[in-house]
Amino acid sequence: MTASCYSYYPGCSLQHRSHAYQQSTEAIARSLGFELAEIDDWNCCGATEYFSVNRLPAYALVARNLALAADQGAEEIVVPCSACFLNLHKTDKNMKLYPELGSKVNKALAAGNLHYEPGTVKVRHLLEMILTDIGVDRLKDRTRRPLYGLKLAPYYGCLVARPDSVFDSTEQPTAMDKMLEALGAQVVPFSLKTFCCGGHMTQISEETALDMIHRIIKCAADSGADALVTLCPMCQLNLDVYQEAANRYFETSYQVPVLFFTQVIGVALGLSPKELGFGQEFVDARVLLDKIQDVPPPRATPARRSKQALPMPAMPE
Amino acid sequence: MSEPRVGVYVCHCGHNIAGTVDVQHVAEWAMGLPNVVIARDNRFMCASTGQEQIEEDIKQFELTHVVVASCSPHMHEKTFRNACARAGLNPYLFEMANIREHASWVHPNDREGATNKAKALVSAAVHRVVHQQPLEPMKVDIRPETLVVGGGIAGIQAALEIADAGYHVYLVEREPSIGGHMAMFDKTFPTLDCAACILTPKMFDAGGHPNITLLTYSEVEKVDGYVGNFQVRVRKKARMVDESLCTGCGTCWEKCPIKVVDTVWEAGLGYRKAIYRPFPQAVPKYPVIDIENCTYFKTGKCRMCEKVCPTNAINYEMQDEIIDLEVGNIILATGYKLFDARRIPQYGYGRLENVFTSLEFERLTNASGPTEGKIVLRDGETMPQTVAIVHCVGSRDRNYNTHCSAICCMSSLKFAHLVMEKTGAKVYNFYIDMRPIHKGYEEFYHRIMEEGATFIRGKVSEITDVARSPEEEGKLIVVCEDTLLGRQRRVPVDMVILAAGLEPQADAQEIAHMFGVGCGDTGFFIERHPKLDPVATMTEGVFIAGACQGAKDIPDSVAQGAAAAARVLGTINQRQVTLEPIRASIDEERCSGCRICNNMCPYNAIDFIEEKGVSRVNPALCKGCGTCVAACPSQVITGAHFTFEQIMAEIDGIMIDVLSDRPVVEAV
Numbered sequence: 001m002t003a004s005c006y007s008y009y010p011g012c013s014l015q016h017r018s019h020a021y022q023q024s025t026e027a028i029a030r031s032l033g034f035e036l037a038e039i040d041d042w043n044c045c046g047a048t049e050y051f052s053v054n055r056l057p058a059y060a061l062v063a064r065n066l067a068l069a070a071d072q073g074a075e076e077i078v079v080p081c082s083a084c085f086l087n088l089h090k091t092d093k094n095m096k097l098y099p100e101l102g103s104k105v106n107k108a109l110a111a112g113n114l115h116y117e118p119g120t121v122k123v124r125h126l127l128e129m130i131l132t133d134i135g136v137d138r139l140k141d142r143t144r145r146p147l148y149g150l151k152l153a154p155y156y157g158c159l160v161a162r163p164d165s166v167f168d169s170t171e172q173p174t175a176m177d178k179m180l181e182a183l184g185a186q187v188v189p190f191s192l193k194t195f196c197c198g199g200h201m202t203q204i205s206e207e208t209a210l211d212m213i214h215r216i217i218k219c220a221a222d223s224g225a226d227a228l229v230t231l232c233p234m235c236q237l238n239l240d241v242y243q244e245a246a247n248r249y250f251e252t253s254y255q256v257p258v259l260f261f262t263q264v265i266g267v268a269l270g271l272s273p274k275e276l277g278f279g280q281e282f283v284d285a286r287v288l289l290d291k292i293q294d295v296p297p298p299r300a301t302p303a304r305r306s307k308q309a310l311p312m313p314a315m316p317e
Numbered sequence: 318m319s320e321p322r323v324g325v326y327v328c329h330c331g332h333n334i335a336g337t338v339d340v341q342h343v344a345e346w347a348m349g350l351p352n353v354v355i356a357r358d359n360r361f362m363c364a365s366t367g368q369e370q371i372e373e374d375i376k377q378f379e380l381t382h383v384v385v386a387s388c389s390p391h392m393h394e395k396t397f398r399n400a401c402a403r404a405g406l407n408p409y410l411f412e413m414a415n416i417r418e419h420a421s422w423v424h425p426n427d428r429e430g431a432t433n434k435a436k437a438l439v440s441a442a443v444h445r446v447v448h449q450q451p452l453e454p455m456k457v458d459i460r461p462e463t464l465v466v467g468g469g470i471a472g473i474q475a476a477l478e479i480a481d482a483g484y485h486v487y488l489v490e491r492e493p494s495i496g497g498h499m500a501m502f503d504k505t506f507p508t509l510d511c512a513a514c515i516l517t518p519k520m521f522d523a524g525g526h527p528n529i530t531l532l533t534y535s536e537v538e539k540v541d542g543y544v545g546n547f548q549v550r551v552r553k554k555a556r557m558v559d560e561s562l563c564t565g566c567g568t569c570w571e572k573c574p575i576k577v578v579d580t581v582w583e584a585g586l587g588y589r590k591a592i593y594r595p596f597p598q599a600v601p602k603y604p605v606i607d608i609e610n611c612t613y614f615k616t617g618k619c620r621m622c623e624k625v626c627p628t629n630a631i632n633y634e635m636q637d638e639i640i641d642l643e644v645g646n647i648i649l650a651t652g653y654k655l656f657d658a659r660r661i662p663q664y665g666y667g668r669l670e671n672v673f674t675s676l677e678f679e680r681l682t683n684a685s686g687p688t689e690g691k692i693v694l695r696d697g698e699t700m701p702q703t704v705a706i707v708h709c710v711g712s713r714d715r716n717y718n719t720h721c722s723a724i725c726c727m728s729s730l731k732f733a734h735l736v737m738e739k740t741g742a743k744v745y746n747f748y749i750d751m752r753p754i755h756k757g758y759e760e761f762y763h764r765i766m767e768e769g770a771t772f773i774r775g776k777v778s779e780i781t782d783v784a785r786s787p788e789e790e791g792k793l794i795v796v797c798e799d800t801l802l803g804r805q806r807r808v809p810v811d812m813v814i815l816a817a818g819l820e821p822q823a824d825a826q827e828i829a830h831m832f833g834v835g836c837g838d839t840g841f842f843i844e845r846h847p848k849l850d851p852v853a854t855m856t857e858g859v860f861i862a863g864a865c866q867g868a869k870d871i872p873d874s875v876a877q878g879a880a881a882a883a884r885v886l887g888t889i890n891q892r893q894v895t896l897e898p899i900r901a902s903i904d905e906e907r908c909s910g911c912r913i914c915n916n917m918c919p920y921n922a923i924d925f926i927e928e929k930g931v932s933r934v935n936p937a938l939c940k941g942c943g944t945c946v947a948a949c950p951s952q953v954i955t956g957a958h959f960t961f962e963q964i965m966a967e968i969d970g971i972m973i974d975v976l977s978d979r980p981v982v983e984a985v
Contacts, residue, residue, distance in 0.1 A: 172662035189668070191783045219783050308697030310586050310687060311578045313659070313667040313674075 006129065007074030007121075008036035009065060011084035012044050013233035018081075020277025021233055024262035025080055025126065027276055031269045032134055032142065036078065039069050045087040048199050048234075059101065060108035062091040066123075067109055067116035076122035078129050080262075082159035082232035089123040089164065127231045127261060128166040131175055136182045144270030146184030149293035152264070153190040153225035154180060155216065157235040161194040170194070176261060180229065183268040184296065188223040192216050197235040202242060207249075213238050214246040217254045227257040227288055229264055236260060240282050257285035267292070321447040322354045324380040325439060326371060328362035328387035330417055335360075337421035339432045343386065346436055349978060350443045354378050363393050368400040375404035382446040386414040386439045407451035409898070409958060414442040436975040444970025448963045452898040457937060459545035460645035461889050464489065466537055466828075469497020470516065470871055471863025472650030473523050474878030475885075480528035482886050487642050488523060489551055490533045492581060494599035496520055497652055501582060501596075501676065503683040503690070504735065505871060506727040507753075507761030513685075517598045524600035532640065534605055540647070540831055541921065543938065544858030545894045549642040555635040557606035558592075562630035565602035569622035569631065570594065577610045584655075584676040587687030592622045592631075597685055606631075646858045646885040649842065650878060651828055653864035656711030656718065656818040663779045664710065664815055670695040671793055672780060672813045675728055682735050692739050694812055701811035704736045705795045707777045708748040712818030712868075720839045722818035723868040726752045729816045730761055733770040744770040745808055747777045747797055755872065773808070775800045780813055819868035832859050841867045852881040857894070860884055899941035899958045905931045907953040914945035914954060 014022040029036050042065050050058040066088060069077050079085040095102035095118035106115055130139075154176045160166060167173035171194060177187045195216060201209035216239060220228050230236045240258040247253055258281065266276040267289070273279070278286055325347040329335035340358045347356035355378050359367045362385055374380055383406065385397045390413045398408035416435040424431040461484045465476045468490030476486045488495065499505075500520075502512035523529055532551055539550040558569075575591035582595040589595075591611040594604045612619035613633060623631040655676050658666035666672045671694050673681065680686035681693070693700055706729045712722040726748070733744045751772070753762045766772065775797040784790045785807070792809035799806045821840035822828065829836045833856040835843040842861045845853040852860050862877040863869065869877070888894060903914075903923075908931040915923050915932055922938035923945060925931075934945070934954075946956040955961075 169662055172668070191781055195783075215783065215785065306697060308688075308693075310681075310693075310695050310697050311588070312670055312695065313585050314578070314580075 004033060005035040005037055006078040007069050007072065007076065008038050009042055009069070009077050009079045009084060009088065010038060011079065011081040011233070013081050013237075017237055018233035018260070020280045021080055021236070021260045021262060023275065023277040024260055024266045027271050028262055028266050028269060031266070031271060032130075032138075034134070039065060039074070039077065040072060041068060045081075045084040047083055047087075051087070056101075056104055056108070058087075059091050059094070059105050062087045063095065063105045063109060063116050064112065064114060066092060066121050067114040070116060070120045071114070074121055076124055078124050078126050080126040080231075081234075082125070082157055083234055085123060085125045086159045092118050092121065092123055093164070125160055125166055125231070127160075127176060130265070131179060136179050139179060139265065139268070140182040143183055143268045145268055145292065146296070147180075147264070147268055147292055148184050148296045149291055150185045150288060151188050151224055151226045152180050152185045153188050153220040153223055153228045154193060155190070155220070155228045155230050155235060155239075156194050157230065157232045158194055158196040160231065176229065176231070179261075180264065183264065185264070186297075188220075188225045190220060190223050190225065192219045197232075197238040199234060199238075202238065206245075209238070210242065210246045210249045213242050214250050214252070217243055217246060217256050218252070220256055221254050225256065226291055227259050227285065229259050229261050231261050236281075243283050255283055257281060257283045257288055259285055259288075319381075321352045321381045322379055323350075323352045323382045323384060323443055323446060324371065324374050324378060325350070325353055325356035325384045325443060326362050326367070326386065327356070327358040327416070327435075327439070328367070328385065329358065329360045330362075330387060330421075331360065334387070334417050334421045334435075337425055337428055337431045338416055338435045339428065340435075342432060343416075343435050343439060346975075346978075347439050347443065350440055352382075352447055353443060354380065362387050363396055368396065371397065371400045372404040375401065375406050380406070381410065382449065383411045384414060384439065384442040384446050385411070386416045386435065386442065388417040389415050409452040410446065410449050412442045412446040412449065414438040433975045437971050437973060440973045440975070441967045441970035445963050445967035448960065448966050449958065450960075452957055454898050455896040455900075455936060456893045457543075457545050457896060459888055459892060459894050460547075460643055461485065462487065462642070462644045463885050463889075464537075464547070464549055464642060464644040464647045465650060466647065466832075467497070467650035467652055467863070467865070468492075468495030468523075468531075468533065469650060469652045469863060469874070470499045470519070471652070471865075471874040471878040472497070472648070473519050474875045475648045475650060475862055475882040476523055476529055477519065477526070478879050478882030479885055480523075480526045482882075484528065484886070484889055486526075486529045487549075487551075487644065488529055488531050489535050489537055490531075491536045492595065493534045493556070493593075493603075493605040494520075494595045494601070495523060495531065495533060496596070496598075496600070498676075499871060500598070501584065501683070502679050503686075504731060506731040507757045509731070509734070513598060517600075520598065520600040531601065533601060535640075537831065538639075540833075541938075543896070543940070544856075544888070545645045546937070547644050547647060547858065549644060549647075551640045551642060553638040553640055555637050556603060557608070557631065557633055557635050558603050559630045559632050559635070560601065560603050562628045563603045563626075564628055564630075565594065565604070566627065567594070567604075568625045568627065570604055572621050572625045574619070574621060575610055575612055577607065583687060584674065584680050586673075586677045586680045606633075646860065646888060647832060648860045648862055648878075648881045648885060649828065649832060649834065649865055650861070650863045650874075650881075651822055651825070651865040653819040653868065654822050656722075656820050658710055658815045658817050660717060661710065664707070664777070664813075665780045665782070665793070666815060669780065669782055669793055669813075671701075671811060672815060674815050674817045675725070675732070676817070678732055678814045682732075682739070690739075692736060692742075699811075700740050701736070701742050702740075703743045703745070703792075703808075703810040704740075704812045704814065705745045705747060705780075705793070705808060705810040706732055706814045706816060707780075707795070708746065708816045709776070710815040710817045711820075713749065718818055718820060718839065720818075720868060721752065723752075723873075724870045725816035725818065727758055727761070727870065729814075730765045730770075732814055732816075733765050734768060737768055737770065742811070745795070745810065746770055746772045747795060748772060748774060749776050755870075773797065773799050773801075773806065775806070784809075819864060822865065825865070828865075832856065834859055834861065839867070841865065852877055852884060858888070896937075897941065899956070900936045900939045901934050901941065901943070901945050901954050901956050902936075903932055903934055903945075903949075904953040904955070905929065905933065907951060908932055909951050911950060913950060914948055917944050917948045919944065 198209040198212040344358040573590035579589040684690040860881040862881040863874040
C-alpha cells in the first residue's frame, strides 16, 4: 500500500442517506491525490444503539471490521462517520484495556475464522487524516476557488470531540476552524461547536430532538453563519432533514444549509457542485455557491468599543 | 590496631517497623555478624533511653563503631551521631541502616521478606562501619548579609525582620516595583481592610530601610557557593531612567503617546504607557521604559519622555548592570502565578466578554484600577445586576491542578460582599466545598450568607451565551449540577468571576535549579519537612517563604516570611556554620594532572595547580557528590566517608545470604 493509499471504512450512512459525503470524499481524494481502498466485506458498526442493548455482540460486530482490516494488511483505517469512528476506536481501545473483553470478542470472531490483536489498526477520522497528512497549508495551495465571503459555522458534534478528542480541545476545538479559514471562508464564533445534535433522539422523543436541533440552527443563524459545516452523517441528517420540522414546531423560518466539510473543501478545490453531491440536501445548499465572491471581502472592522471599554484578554496562539 | 567492636541497635519505631519486621530476630541474628559485640532491639531508639543505651554500651563494651537500624538518616542520623559523640566516639564511626522507609513501610504485607531485607541492610551497615574513619567537621564563617528573592508580601516581611535585627538584606524583585500580588488587591479578607493601606507602609519601610538594598527590575542570574558564603550574580535591567535624577513627577508617562495593555499590574484589564510607574504607591517611585513597546526603541523616533523630563533623567543609552553579591543566606519568596482560565474553554474566558478572572475583578473593584473601583461589565459602563462567582477554577481538578488553592473560598466571599455593597447585584457562588478554615473566616462566610449571597453547591460544567428561554437572552448562563438539590441548574447572569487557582511561577523549575532546591509534583518548592521544617530546604542556607512553597493567603505568607527570617537570624548569630566533612580529596603524589575532574565538577570546586601540574579540591566548595571520584582515570581521588573500601564492604555486607548466613559470593 503506498503512503497515499488508505484503508477505508465508509459505514452504512455514506452508502445511503449521506451519499453526498461519500461522493465529495471520493472527489476530493481524486483531486488531492490520495486513494481510499474500501475494506472488503465490512459490516455495520452498530451505530449508537447496539452498545446499550447488548455489549458483547456489539463489540464483536465492530471488531470484525478491525480484524478484516488487519487481515487485509491495513495499519490504519480512515473513517468519515463520527459514530463509526467512535465505535471502532472504542473497541480497539477497550479490547486492549480489558483483556477479558478482548478474549471474549476474539472467541466470537473465531466463529468466522477471524482474530483481532488490539492496537494493530489505528482508527482515524477522515478530517483528522486530512488535517494531519495533507495539512492546511497544502489545502490552501491547492485552493482554486477561495470561499471569499462565505460565513461558516464549524460544527464538530459530540462523538469525535469527546471523550478521546482527536482534535486540539474536547470542548472548543479549532482545527476545522483553521482549515475553513485557510480555504478563504470566514468562520463565525459558534458556541455550540461540540453540542449534541440529538443523535437518534428523533426516534425516541421528537420534541426533545427538535429542541436540540433548533438550538444549534438558531445559534448558527444568530452568529451570522451562511451554513453549518459538519463531519458526521448523523449531525448532517438531523440538522438538515429535521430543520423544517423544527421550524414548524418553534414557528421559525430558518434556512441554514448543512454541508459536509468534504463538500466545502471540494468547492474550494474548484470541483463541480454536482460531483460533490450538492442538491441532495433538504435545505438547498446551492444558494451558497452564489455567495462566494471573487475577491476577499474587506476585513470587517470590529465594532467600535466605547472609550471606557475594558480590554479583552488576549487569546494565546 | 585492636579488633573493631561494633554495637548494633534495632529500633521498633512503635509499630512502624516492628509491625512488619521481626526486630527481635534481626537483633539476635546481628549478634552473629563479624565484629559485633552487642546487638539489641529497642522500642524507640530516638528516645532518650535509646540514646543513653548507646552511650552506656560504648563505655561498657568499649565499642569502636555503632550501627542503628531504624528510620531514614534524614530523620535521626544527627541524633545518634550526637549520642556517640557524647560517649566520646567520633560521630563518623556511626552508620545508619534504614529499615523503615526501605523495608517495613514498603513491604507492609510481607513480614518474612521485610525481615530478611532488614537483615541484609543491617549486615551492609555492619560490614561498612568498621571501615569508617573518624572525621572532623569543617567550620566556616557565615556572612551576615542575606538575599531575599521576590518582593511580594512574604519577601518584604522577611527582609524587614532581618533588617530590623541589624543585618543587611538585598531584596531582589524582577518587576519595577515591590508589592507583588497584594499591591493589586483592593480589600483583604476577612477584615475587609484596605490592602494598600496595610501594605504600603511596609513597602516604604523596605524601600527606605538603611539595612535594605532594594534591587527592583532585577533578576538573579547565577548562584555559587554554599551556606554562609554564597556568590550571587544579579542583572539589574536598564530602566532607561536615571534614579539619581528622577523625581517621579509623572510628566513622562502623562505625555508618552503609546498606550499598552498592562498584563502585570492591571491583570490585562487596564492600560499603561510605554514609560510607566506600575501604580501610584510603587516603591521605588521611578518609572521604567518598556523597550518592547517604546516608539523610540522600535523606530528611533519620538523621544517625547526625554523632551518633557524636567530633570533630564531619561537615558536611552542605559545598559543592564551586573551586580555581584556575597551573602550568607538566601530566602526565596518568588510567589505564584494565576491559573490561565483559558485552559478551561467551556468557561469561556477570553471568548465571552463578561467572564472575568479573580485578579481582573481585584483591579475592577480597586479605586486605583482602570474603572476607579466601579464594578462594571467589559463595556466599561454597565453595572451588573446578577453576578456568578465560580470557585475552584483550575484547582481541585485532576484535569488541571489537584491541589486546593487555599485562598479562593475567602476571596470569593470577599468578591460577593464587594459586588453586593457596590452594585446591589444578586450574587451566586458556585462552590464544591467551602473551606474557610482560619481565624475569623467561618464568621465571614456566615456574614456573607446573611448579606444575601446565594450559595449553590456544584461544579460548573459550562458557561454559555446560548439562551434557551427569553429570560436567558443576552445573559451568560452558568450551567451546573446543584448537588444539594439533585438537579441541573441554569443560572442566567450578567457577569461571571472565575476564582482561578494559584500555580507555581512559570519559571519555578529554573529558579529551583539555580538555587538547588526541589519542586514537588504540584510544582511548588519543597520544604525540608512538611510539618516540622516548612521554611527550610534540603540546601543549607536556602529558605522558602510564601506562595512559592504552596498556595497560601496573606497571613500565612507573612508568617512564613517572618519564620524564614528567624531561621536566617539564627544562623547569622551562630557566626559559624558546621559543614559535613564529606569531601573529595586528591592524592597529589599520584595525580597525573589530566584535568578530567576539573570540568566534571558541578560546583567548580577543583582547581588546577599550574606550578605542580596537579588538581586540587577546594574543600569549602566541594559538596562530596563523588562525580570526580568516579571520573578519575588514575583512581587517586577519594571521597571521605565514601571510600572504595567502605563501599565495597557495604556491598559485601548486603550480598550476604540471610537464610544461610553465608556471603552470597561464598555460596557461589
